[in-house]
Amino acid sequence: MTTTQNTTFATLSFQQIHAALLERKELALLDVREEAPFAEAHPLFAANLPLGRIELEAYARIPRRDTVIAVYDDGEGLAQPAAQRLLQLGYSAVHLLAGGLQGWRDAGGEIFRDVNAPSKAFGELVESQRHTPSLSAPEVKALLDADADVVVLDARRYDEYNTMSIPGSVSVPGAELVLRVRALAPRPETRVIVNCAGRTRSIIGSQSLINAGIPNPVSALRNGTIGWTLAGQQLEHGKTQRFAERSLDPSGSEHHVQAAKASRQVADRAKVGRADLAALEHWQAETGRTTYRLDVRTPEEYSRGHLPGFGSAPGGQLVQETDHVAPVRGARIVLADDDGVRANMTASWLAQMGWEVHVLDGLQPQHFSESDHPAQALPPAPPYEAVSAQQLSQWLQEGTDTVLLDFTSSANYVKQHIPGARFALRSQLAQVLEQAAGAERYVLTCGSSLLASYAAGDAQLLGDKPVFVLKGGTAAWIAAGLPLESGETVLASPRIDRYRRPYEGTDNPAAAMQAYLDWEYGLVAQLAADGSHGFFVI
Secondary structure (H helix, E strand, O other), X not given: OOOXXXXXXXXXOHHHHHHHHHOOOOEEEXXXXXXXXXXXXXXOOOEEOOHHHHHHHHHHHOOXXXXXXXXXXXXXXXXXXXXXXXXHOOOOOEEEEOOHHHHHHHOOXXXXXXXXXXXXXXXXXXXXXXOOOEEOHHHHHHHHHOOOOEEEEEOOOHHHHHHXXXXXXXXXXXXXXXXXXXXXXXOOOOEEEEXXXXXXXHHHHHHHHHHOOOXXXXXXXXXXXXXXXXXXXXXXXXXXXXXXXXXXXXXXXXXXXHHHHHHHHHHHHOOXXXXXXXXXXXXXXOOOOOEEEEEOOOHHHHHHOEOOOOEEOOHHHHHHOHHHHOOOEOOEEEEEOOOOOHHHHHHHHHHHXXXXXXXXXXXXXXXXXXXXXXXXOOOOOOOOEEEOHHXXXXXXXXXXXXXXXXXXXXXHHHHOEOOOOEEOOHHHHHHHHHHOOOOOEEEEEOOOOHHHHHHHHHHHHHOOOOEEEEOOHHHHHHHOOOOOEOOOOOEOOOOOOOOOOOOOOOOOOHHHHHHHHHHHHOHHHHHHHHOOOOXXXX
């Protein structure tokens, strides 16, 4: 990193962190490795914040600078520089996890796999306690083949649905289900089947409809698109069928009135808090609590107008990815919508997952006054020298003295990059520069050169050769009409920045999909062994 790493940080033990979780004290337990090793092993409430992305994400994800933070790795040497970086960014209560991940293991701490483990474990707990109805893939296919009175609602993000979907299904992301289901299945006899890629969003989506008391029979598609594929059945690709977005007028829609009333009842059963704008203003002035402000409507609605200071977090994905959106366990969450349904249903689940969550009441159309996304809070980058796309092109044509490092995601790099660019992880920059020790100059880029601008400071400290940042990043190169290439042409770092999810994409090995399902089935037992979750099920 760009500072001398000589600070001695206090440590927090497994026992101290476990006690803080049980007492619901605010705590951010940060795994600063890349996502793939994080997914292999981590504590239940650890949040992944890779060392190389701290400047880009810390202020948004950990908004209060005196939040108690515990940082760890698994012996890779990343925790100390990450703690140093957080200290430099103004965080005043930064600690190291005593012994790192191995210390957690040695103390008897439970180790979880995959990403979004708290949400997935909670989903399994819901099914085990509520016995959420489900149908196997062959049973659902038989109903579809017989042209039975069923609708299949896909509770994932739209892009996931578009990639692969159950034949004839409709995209209705999780928070939209209770709001939209009566229009999609107006006959009470119609069976509603909810699917996702694996299990969690199918369970939560189905149980949302049951909790809200819709008259239709409801079932989850057991094991989602994974189960469909393992049964040897074909998925569709590129489908675009979505719920119809209509004006939501509580005074004029019977369906909306029913959904709003039912959702409020569910939220009340889950002990969801209520708040108004005055309470929110008071909370925002507090110095000792973290308050996340989130708009749970669709991204399109958010872009058309939202409350000032609220971030976009569509409700279904918020329940699925709470650890990413709100890494400070014990923080307060305030949710907003304009319909009285989506915030209440989302909040009902977050409350059951142990969060202090409030729904903002009394909102009027004029309160949704901002249409731009909030400006990203970022620290200043160290000084660097920029180079234009045209100058870089000339340097690359002249010979091999220029080494171009691309810090974009590995998926973006494989899709397209500047010819000759080397994919690099910022956390491995020292090793990357050693591989290119003969260079006369280094040029750094990423999509916009934002991350590259921070990496430039590191590169300047690590070597004695000139370091430049591509002005405007690879986007500027593309805009200039310069050539591109694709594929894993030069990987200076391994592709560990993203964990390959067994439930995404269309080419996952059957063994990996089955192993994922087996892992999910074991999560309830892991929750009991961990003992820190504080979950309950209404």
